[in-house]
Amino acid sequence: MQVLIGLEEELFLLNKMGFLSRFSEFLLHRLVRDLSRDRDRLEKARSYLMGIQWEPNPSQIEYVTRPMEFSELREAVGFSRRLIARAAIRTNQLIYVGSVHPVESNPLPLNGTHVNVSVSSNGVPSNKLLAAIYMHIRNHLPEIIAMTANSPVINGRVHGFGSARMIYSRVLKPSGPVIMRRRPVSFIPWRERSKTRYGVIFRKMRLFKSELVFDPAGDRLKEIAIRGPSTNIPEDIHTAKRSSRVEVRGIDNQATEEYLLDTALIIAGLAYEASVLVGRGVKIRERRNLQKNRNRAIKHGAEAEFILDGGERVKARDSFILMMDRIGEYIDLIGSMSSGLKEGIPEIIKIGVPEIVDQEKFSKLEERNRIVVKVRLSGERNGVSFTGSKFRASGEAKGLLFPEYSLKFREENGIVRKFDRIEKRYWLLSKEGYIPLVESDDVIKAITPVGHMAKVIERLGEA
Amino acid sequence: MSNIETFPDLIRLHGLLSVIEDDLADGRAPDRRILKRTIKRIRKIRKDENMSLLLTSSMPLSFLLEDVRNDVALKEMRRAIERTIIMSKFRGIRSKIGLNKPMHYIMTYPVEEAVKAFEFIEGMRPVVLTVPHSSPPFQDKGITGIAREIAKSSGAHLFLSKISRVFVDYNRCSSRIYPGRVFLERIIVERGIKGVIDLHSSNMLEHDVEIGCFSGQTVPKSVLKILEECLRRNNVKYTKEGRFGGDIVWFHSILPDVWGIQIEISTNARKNRIVKALTNFVERL
Numbered sequence: 001m002q003v004l005i006g007l008e009e010e011l012f013l014l015n016k017m018g019f020l021s022r023f024s025e026f027l028l029h030r031l032v033r034d035l036s037r038d039r040d041r042l043e044k045a046r047s048y049l050m051g052i053q054w055e056p057n058p059s060q061i062e063y064v065t066r067p068m069e070f071s072e073l074r075e076a077v078g079f080s081r082r083l084i085a086r087a088a089i090r091t092n093q094l095i096y097v098g099s100v101h102p103v104e105s106n107p108l109p110l111n112g113t114h115v116n117v118s119v120s121s122n123g124v125p126s127n128k129l130l131a132a133i134y135m136h137i138r139n140h141l142p143e144i145i146a147m148t149a150n151s152p153v154i155n156g157r158v159h160g161f162g163s164a165r166m167i168y169s170r171v172l173k174p175s176g177p178v179i180m181r182r183r184p185v186s187f188i189p190w191r192e193r194s195k196t197r198y199g200v201i202f203r204k205m206r207l208f209k210s211e212l213v214f215d216p217a218g219d220r221l222k223e224i225a226i227r228g229p230s231t232n233i234p235e236d237i238h239t240a241k242r243s244s245r246v247e248v249r250g251i252d253n254q255a256t257e258e259y260l261l262d263t264a265l266i267i268a269g270l271a272y273e274a275s276v277l278v279g280r281g282v283k284i285r286e287r288r289n290l291q292k293n294r295n296r297a298i299k300h301g302a303e304a305e306f307i308l309d310g311g312e313r314v315k316a317r318d319s320f321i322l323m324m325d326r327i328g329e330y331i332d333l334i335g336s337m338s339s340g341l342k343e344g345i346p347e348i349i350k351i352g353v354p355e356i357v358d359q360e361k362f363s364k365l366e367e368r369n370r371i372v373v374k375v376r377l378s379g380e381r382n383g384v385s386f387t388g389s390k391f392r393a394s395g396e397a398k399g400l401l402f403p404e405y406s407l408k409f410r411e412e413n414g415i416v417r418k419f420d421r422i423e424k425r426y427w428l429l430s431k432e433g434y435i436p437l438v439e440s441d442d443v444i445k446a447i448t449p450v451g452h453m454a455k456v457i458e459r460l461g462e463a
Numbered sequence: 464m465s466n467i468e469t470f471p472d473l474i475r476l477h478g479l480l481s482v483i484e485d486d487l488a489d490g491r492a493p494d495r496r497i498l499k500r501t502i503k504r505i506r507k508i509r510k511d512e513n514m515s516l517l518l519t520s521s522m523p524l525s526f527l528l529e530d531v532r533n534d535v536a537l538k539e540m541r542r543a544i545e546r547t548i549i550m551s552k553f554r555g556i557r558s559k560i561g562l563n564k565p566m567h568y569i570m571t572y573p574v575e576e577a578v579k580a581f582e583f584i585e586g587m588r589p590v591v592l593t594v595p596h597s598s599p600p601f602q603d604k605g606i607t608g609i610a611r612e613i614a615k616s617s618g619a620h621l622f623l624s625k626i627s628r629v630f631v632d633y634n635r636c637s638s639r640i641y642p643g644r645v646f647l648e649r650i651i652v653e654r655g656i657k658g659v660i661d662l663h664s665s666n667m668l669e670h671d672v673e674i675g676c677f678s679g680q681t682v683p684k685s686v687l688k689i690l691e692e693c694l695r696r697n698n699v700k701y702t703k704e705g706r707f708g709g710d711i712v713w714f715h716s717i718l719p720d721v722w723g724i725q726i727e728i729s730t731n732a733r734k735n736r737i738v739k740a741l742t743n744f745v746e747r748l
Contacts, residue, residue, distance in 0.1 A: 015629045019571040023601060023629065057563070092600045092629060103571070108564050155567075369515070371568065372527050386646040388578035399528050402640055404570040427574055429640055431528045434574050449519040449527055450509040454502050456536045460483065461498045 001275060002123060003268050003334050004067040006050075006116035006245070007077060009253065009260070012096040012109070013059050013088060014416060018407035020059035020104045021093045027061065028052065031087035045083060048076035052084065057109040061095075067118065067245070070265060070335035077257050085414030096416040099252040100164050102153035102354060103405050103422065107168035110151075111253045115264045116227070117271045118245040125244050127212055127230050129275055131178045133246045134214065134226045135284040136274035137267060138175065141224060141250065142293035142306060143323050146316035147346045148263050149301030150252040152353040156405065156424055157367070161301030161348060165252050166223070172250055174294065175222035177286050178214040188234050189217060201237055223250030246271065255417040258339035259347040266324070266341065269331035276330070302346045317344045354419040359439055362401055362426040370446035371401045375428060378440035385433035396444065399430035401437075469511040470551055473518075476504040477544045484537045514547075516565035520636060521546035523717075524648055542717055549680065556677060560710035561635030568640050572630050580631060581643035583650070584611075586620035589657040590745050591650065593622040593711050595633035596663060602627070603664040604730050610662050612738045617745035620654070622647055634661065634709035644714075651715055658686065658748060659723040660741070661711045664730050671732035672701040675708035675725035681716040682724050690724065690744050697740035699732070 015021040031052065035042045050064040063080040065073065085095045099111050118125050119133060137144075151164035166172060186201045211232050215222060218232040227236055228244030236243075248267055254260040277284060287293075289307040296304040297316060304316040314322075321344045324331075331337065340350045365373065380394040408421035428435040447455065479501040483493045509515050521543040526536060550556050557563060570577070594610045596603040607623060614621035624633050624643065631638055638644050650656065665673075672694060676682040687703070694701045708725040716723030728737055 017571065017630065019630075021629050022632075026601060092627075103569070106564055106567060156569075366567075369512075369519075369567075384574060384578055386578065386642040386649070388642075398530075400524065400568060400640065402568040402570060404574055406573065427570070429524070429528065429645070431525075434578075434642075436574075448509060448515065449522055450505060450515045452527060453540055454505040454509070456533070456540065457483075457498055457501050457505065460493055460533055461495060 001272065002120055003069065003272055004118045004245075005070055005073055005264050005268050006065050006067040007073065007260075007264060008062055008064045008114035008116070009077075009080075009097075010055060010060050010062045010111040010113070011081070011084060011253075012098065012101055012111060013061060014094040014096050016092065016094065018094075018096075018409050018416070018419065019405075020101055020109075022058040023091060023093060024054040024058045024061045027084070027087050027091050027093060028054065030091050031083070034087060034090065041083070044079060048072075048079055055109075060109055060111065067116065070261075070268065073264065074257070074261055077260060081257070081415060082413065089414040094411055094414050094416050097253055097255050098150070098418070100151040100154050100159075102419050103156050103407065105164070106155045107164055110165045110169055112165045112169070112249065113251045113253050113260065113263070115248045115251060115267045116245045117248075117264075117268050119268075119271045119275045124241050127180060127210055129278055130226050130228070130230070130244055130246065131180060131212055132278045132284050133271045133274040134178050134212075134224065135286070136277065137246060137248060137270045138177075138224050139284070139287045139290060140270055140323055141248075142290070142297040142304075143316065143320045144248070144263070144267065145250055145294065146297035146301050146304050147320050147341060147344070148251045148254065149297070149346070150254060150348050152348055153356065153419070153422065156356070156358070156403065156422060157363070158353065158356065161303045162299050163250075163252050163297070163301060166250055166298040171221040172223050173219070173221065174291070175214050175224050178212055178226065180210045180212055182210045186211070186232060186237070201234075220247075221249075224248050254347050255351060256339065256347065259341060259350075262337045262339040262341045265331055265335050265337060266327070268334050269327040272330035272334060273327050302349065317346075320344050351418050355421045357421065357423040359424065359426045359437065361439055361443065362437060363403070363424065365443065365446045366401060366403060366426075369448045370451075372447050372449055372452045373401045373428065373443055374398045374445040375437065376442040376444055377435070378438060378442070381436065383430070383433050383435040391432055393430075393432070393435045397428055397430050397435055399428045399435070401446070402427055402429060469508050469514045470548075472504050472507050473514065473544055473548060473551070476501065476508065477541060477548070479504065480537055480541045480544070484534070484541065487534050487537065513565055516567075517550060517562075518543060518547045520562055520566040521550065524639065524645060525652065546713075555707065556713065559677075559707045560713050561632070561637055566636055569637075570640065572626075572641070574642075577626075577631065578642045580624065580626035580641070581633070581646065582623040582625055583646065584614060584621040584623075586614060587618040588620075588745060588748070589655055590617075590748060591620040591622055591647070591656050591659050593633070593647070593659060593661045595624045595661065595709075595711060596628050597623045598625055598627050600627050601629060603662075604666070605734070606662050606664040606728065609664075609728065609734055609738055613741045613745065616738070617742040619660070619745045620650065620656070634711050636710045636714065638710070639714065647711075647715065651721055656721060659711060659715050659721065660745075661709065661723065661725040663725065663727045665727055666730040668727060668729040670700045670702045671729050672699055672737065673727040674701060674703045675712065675727065676703070676723070677708045677713060681708060681712050681718070682722040683718065686722050686724075686748070689747050693740045693744040693747065696743070697736045699736050699740050
């Protein structure tokens, strides 16, 4: 059996202070310039990568590897991350390999990893096998989502073990079970017209005897999808048969290569197991509590509790370990695991959550958007005017409440894997300038800017 | 950001505020029923988080920081609603000013350092030239020199960024609470500035100059006509169809009092012609 894996990983670009830097275009321009002068690196990039692309948000960039065997993938991932990091350094930027930016993801932008896998004996998986791989991986999505959820801090606040990507992403919808239907001619709905210029598509009868349908509208933007010409996805209809694969998109980024590769390996192991089950004539059906478990995995990550087919409840980690015990033999045929996932330790636990230094009193107000505030300062202090001169502030002050963030992180050859400390310091923007706030200051009044509009009208009535 | 539900409320609120404004202008006390209905509409909008944040992003800071006079406050509220209505319908504006997600006021650069991150050179005319991308890396090439020459020969005020846009991009809405932007907002009010000219450069333009004014929403036709005439007289090829504009032009232009134009200059264009054309433009205003 040949198992091919392809990875797509989105990365953030950061400035030297750790905040999002929106210059992916400059980075790619630089990367092309550098590569055209370095023949060896260019050849390596050509053999490992399909391409590098920018995302709609200019602080994100994505590399896409070619389908390859697992042994090659390790080198390809390391090379790709280093290649982009090198260009980032040369453009005064860094790359961050996390899923969410701890401050500026609010909740968007979000990063994710797509794992594409195909198992076949002759390089072209049959429709039956594709359907089985899809159903089998889909049945284990709760375990995969739970153990790869990796978005500990969003908007400067602890988010927990849940997967921000799955909660907030606007393009990742749940996918349905796959059905096979014979359809020599397809109708493309009007709303999908941008994907293909045809409204009716004819298929080559001899090549594609049946069509795999996991979404009636042929939408590929699902947490898991079958890709290739034998699906009803309009963009894929004219692709080559050898590009047939299953794509898993509902995965948070893993900061370390070990975790990233092991995630890909587990998915490949499940695909391999599916092919063995097909060989034995087993029909893979949807697990009984799949949707319930999926929702729990998204919300609670590794801390979730799953309901097994028999009704027993188990911790997500235990369910994952059960799965690993079963697919271990197939994983060993493909490659070897090197991260904590082997023992059921997700990366979020392994590398830990950044320390957050916050002024809670003000943070709560900011969270509720009550940022037009009047405070009684607990003592006299220096404020900073807009032009940099100092002024003395005391008594009551009115203005706009906002946090100033500072981030501490470790950088290794242009790659940031983790933020160690997030410090939030609140200021009051008053008409005189900026006044630093301390916890002992009293908040007399705090309203939202729109609430402030209502106050102005109320004041008119009183007058 | 979906805000279709409260959009009709926003339109009605605009109408109600106009009625109150008219009453005040005529020296009458506003009708109590109208005031009640206005408050009711505002409270309804406040419950829609996305619309609320969009409306917040359209409010001038002075409205939130100071106790302004009632008539001024009403005018600012009405204008904020007008901007929100336009932004609700034209999503392109949001992406140009950097409002792709609901806006939250945060600072990602230390306040004490940010106060040194801009330079203001006082002029005599009621026009301010802004160069938000004047510092490396990723600076607009050659634009600082051009802006200094125009300011010197025309007597316009000049605002220069002293920090790279990698850290603070003054032409995005996220920079509005940074000292540079707050200072700019104050200068416009205190010095009676009538126009803001935001200068940029690019090596990817087809023409010598591209004019951005959010499809005419930030500048009156008469001013645009003068600019075109000055460019034509100095043989500068230009287009109005190209660049849209950024947050400086969008946020600081409040018609009919203050207009804003973004001017994108090609790095291949002849600098002396452009300096001459824009100097003439400022002098004729």
